[in-house]
Amino acid sequence: MKQQLETIFKNANEDLAKAASISDIEEIRGKYLSRKGEFNEIKKNLKNLSDEDKRIVGSLANEITQKLEASLKLKYDEFYHKELNEKLQKERIDITLPGKFTPEGKVHPLTSTTNEIVSIFQSLGFSVAPDRNSPEVETEYFNFDMLNVPKDHPARDVQDTFYTTIAPNVVLRSQTSGAQIHVMEEQKPPIRIVAPGRVYRNENINARKNNFFHQIEGLYVDKDITFGDLKGVLNEFIRIYFGASRPTRFRNSFFPFTEPSAEVDVQCIMCEGKGCRTCSGTGWLEILGCGMVDPNVLRGVGIDPEIYTGFAFGMGVERLAMLKYAIDDIRLFFNNDERFLNQF
Numbered sequence: 001m002k003q004q005l006e007t008i009f010k011n012a013n014e015d016l017a018k019a020a021s022i023s024d025i026e027e028i029r030g031k032y033l034s035r036k037g038e039f040n041e042i043k044k045n046l047k048n049l050s051d052e053d054k055r056i057v058g059s060l061a062n063e064i065t066q067k068l069e070a071s072l073k074l075k076y077d078e079f080y081h082k083e084l085n086e087k088l089q090k091e092r093i094d095i096t097l098p099g100k101f102t103p104e105g106k107v108h109p110l111t112s113t114t115n116e117i118v119s120i121f122q123s124l125g126f127s128v129a130p131d132r133n134s135p136e137v138e139t140e141y142f143n144f145d146m147l148n149v150p151k152d153h154p155a156r157d158v159q160d161t162f163y164t165t166i167a168p169n170v171v172l173r174s175q176t177s178g179a180q181i182h183v184m185e186e187q188k189p190p191i192r193i194v195a196p197g198r199v200y201r202n203e204n205i206n207a208r209k210n211n212f213f214h215q216i217e218g219l220y221v222d223k224d225i226t227f228g229d230l231k232g233v234l235n236e237f238i239r240i241y242f243g244a245s246r247p248t249r250f251r252n253s254f255f256p257f258t259e260p261s262a263e264v265d266v267q268c269i270m271c272e273g274k275g276c277r278t279c280s281g282t283g284w285l286e287i288l289g290c291g292m293v294d295p296n297v298l299r300g301v302g303i304d305p306e307i308y309t310g311f312a313f314g315m316g317v318e319r320l321a322m323l324k325y326a327i328d329d330i331r332l333f334f335n336n337d338e339r340f341l342n343q344f
Helices: 002-018 022-033 038-048 051-090 109-123 178-186 227-242 295-300 317-325
Strands: 137-139 170-172 191-200 212-222 248-255 258-267 284-293 309-316
Touching: 002 022, 002 051, 022 051, 109 191, 109 212, 109 227, 109 317, 178 191, 178 212, 178 295, 212 227, 212 317, 227 248, 227 258, 227 284, 227 309, 227 317, 248 284, 284 295, 284 317, 309 317
Parallel strands: none
Antiparallel strands: 137 170, 191 212, 212 309, 248 258, 258 284, 284 309
């Protein structure tokens, strides 16, 4: 049995010398050291030997097993590192080669401007009106009637408003102001909301106007609200948005749903007030309309104007973005020109 062990060990070493890969090593391990391997078969017959022979043969079997295990491990490590190096060399990456450019989508400047404006008003205590209160397809009731716009007002003509074929009184909203009616019908004062969204007007397209654009409506209704509160909120917004004070002016104006009404202008950033194409030579760009909510509007939604007052405002997102980023043509926002969009 001792001679058998030595013969098996000799054969194992010969097989090991011929091994050329890790798979050969695993095959040798299975042949000699597995449960059905040749060394294990010898160990199974130890029970038939005398105690003295068991001690001698058993010790020799363990010694040979350990030697073979060590030789197998040594050879395995040698082939493992060799095959690993070959694989690494084969799959080697030349880090000096230029990488592949993967273009990334960016937030559209109108979206980022809208988010920034909303964020500023949220910091001033306003919340965003739910989408259900600011639909783009609207009825004349919310778009005109409840905003104190008379039936014969020019804004209701088909030359100014897009009417749909859904029904005679259904329009693409021409302003986000209808959101304030929806909100006031659902909620009682105090109310302090902004409502961003798209609006549509039958306009001639030029550097300053488009027939599709974006607005943000604001509404604040509570007790003892004054025009001074309106000016304070808007001046603070302008200061935060532009990062510093810019020349502004409040001009008397008229809107059917506010009284008194005003338009707010900011000095043209293109020409610094000297006059250019963007500002039509005036040196100013209108950014929003505003005013105190007309008592008739408050009565229409069941709010007592003797107890509550409020102010409203509506601003054009495109106009504000043009001022901040020195963009001289509103059409650039809608042409999908990557040369323009990549700048943002």
